[in-house]
Amino acid sequence: MPSPLADSVKLPCGLVFPNRLSKAAMAELMAKTNQPNDSLNDAYEQWSQGGWGSILTGNVQVDVDHLGSPFDPALHGEYTGDDKTVVKEWKKYADACQKHGTPALVQICHPGRQSFRPAGRRGFFAQTIAPSEVPMNIGNGLLEQLIACVAWSQPREMTRGDIEKAIRCFVDTARLMADAGFSGVELHGAHGYLIDQFLNSKTNLRTDEYGGTPTKRARFVLDILREIRKVVPPTFAIGIKLNSADHSSSTFEETMTQIALLVDAGIDFMEVSGGSYEDPQMMGYAKSETPKSERTAAREAFFLEFAKEVRQRHPGLVLMLTGGFRSRAGAEAAIRDGACDLVGIGRPAAIDPKFPLLLLDESLDDEKAALPLEKVPTPFYARWLPRNLIGAGAESTYYAGQISRMSRGLATLAPAL
Template identity: 40%
Template structure:
């Protein structure tokens, strides 16, 4: 079979829901909300472009469940149904041509910058490594009552997403945000029922899933984005990740997306566990396929692997081999939003994405531009401009820093700080 034939095949979930093809737009931070965290019509514009470009599934950027705890300025927050009209327009735009759109739900925990939050929360009061402490405050450990409230917030936000017409939600359990923090023995040093053993560290994500399922029903799609590992000493391991996936599959989860890393070791942005792309990874393209194959041997659940795909042949081989069911794409879909349609039409394809380098080591080591630059290109799409295919190095950094600082200050001023 050709790459076009393999990647054009539909995917059916256990609840009967069907995706029209194997292309999935993975979550990226759009920061297209208002300064007070409401959705805007720009989101519909961008997600319509991805649906029209052929992505069978689009997963939104991290929608926060608590406006007092956000990861970036202009994150969308969904706490109630007050923005239902705009949310519904967003959902409809992402469903053009029979595509699906799922809302990613998130709580940043300790990964909320000082410019936005001087009193972040986490499972335990564990500070960031010293290089990041100027940007992130040491968090306060959550109380049991606060943990229960956060679980309810996840369920309420999911309920609103369903009411607005989204086809599903994805729990963000990767990249060092709150769910990931609960799973990690480095970040979660509790000794109560929410930590202290691998089984107890699983409790938070399982309770979040159960609360969403109870609120939204069996016919609503629920997925999770989960680290294969944190790649951090004393952190979440592949063995622990496999155990979490097995537990979630036993509960009935519909889709597992595999990624890896966190702010302190951003493997998701830099190419696997070392920050350098290994020869074996270059050959197969995707960073986390080997781990996906381990998952496949243990459980029967639709899998999505994100990170590293660059050619039509590499995408098709990953699906044909059975290692993954969905090809997760992020940066390639920013610079070329119509790439799925072109591949399914039989056109040869190699992505234009390449690593961003500013020449400033601390910036490049943390892969900060790998997030921020692409977020800026999403903004260009929202305003009707074509995204740039390549960055402009230091000039791009200055542009991004200016925008981030201005937005952070405006957010703080609005909060009355």
């Protein structure tokens, strides 16, 4: 019996993914000049041969002054559609991603208050920007407070001009990606980045038209979505990645209200993930270990229950679930349970760029159609640092290293304890 993972999926804009397996976004840490380069292109050419239904790039920052890491690709200035040199460089990236016909979408992002001091061209001591002046908090201990002070500057509340500029940056970046030949973009509204900061009542304390209610907190991303639609082709996909794990039961319905607004605005797909630098659940780490239900523990996906609730309320929404998938059996279970339409796979893709070919090989039994991975060991010199932050950092850095090896044609190595 053919695997449901082999089914094609058509987005509302008309773009078709040939199967349900998506190479999820991961940090590559390879853009030393904050521009696409041959190393990045070589890595994505490897994935383009891997049998994926879709490829999501790592973060492309919409403003070079505000980066998530010092090595993110970014928009370097205003783009109005007439800079052929810029388009040419990004087209090489798009062509590498899609060389073998797989649609590729660019994850576009603004880190807001999560921009590290050395990341971006605003200056080491310059303030970050955020919906409200809520500083980063990785813990209440003296050590955690010291680390946060060293890593991040105090954010300042964005003015109306700041908000309008950030929206233009998202729009310009999406327009450039469309002109370069990518198949779509994904707005990064998760992991504590700027869009998530606006959506979340913990970080958005505003009382103007961009805060105060769930609907007003969603205005920032809805404005971005509306303005992007004006400058890209109708077949260009616009998706969004949203958090699930950082919303408590008391704010659950607020989150559902915001999702309904995005559905009504015509989002093409939604990816469910979770966590932030403060609480990195997307990497399998958290400040506190909240017990999972037996049903969730029996599944690989980190954020399965939230996705199933979204599916129940919005059965027509194309839903991607990312985080924790390691096997054909686990991915198929999520599809057959109705939790999602697309399965996002991150870390296994950095070890085996052709992982879909393994999962879709009908000659292999379920036991062999899998790639279990150990946690990345924390370096001995860092073990006195906060576990949730350092553990997640070790994971991200390790897999970025494997992506670099892959781009150079070297064998990748799964972590071993």
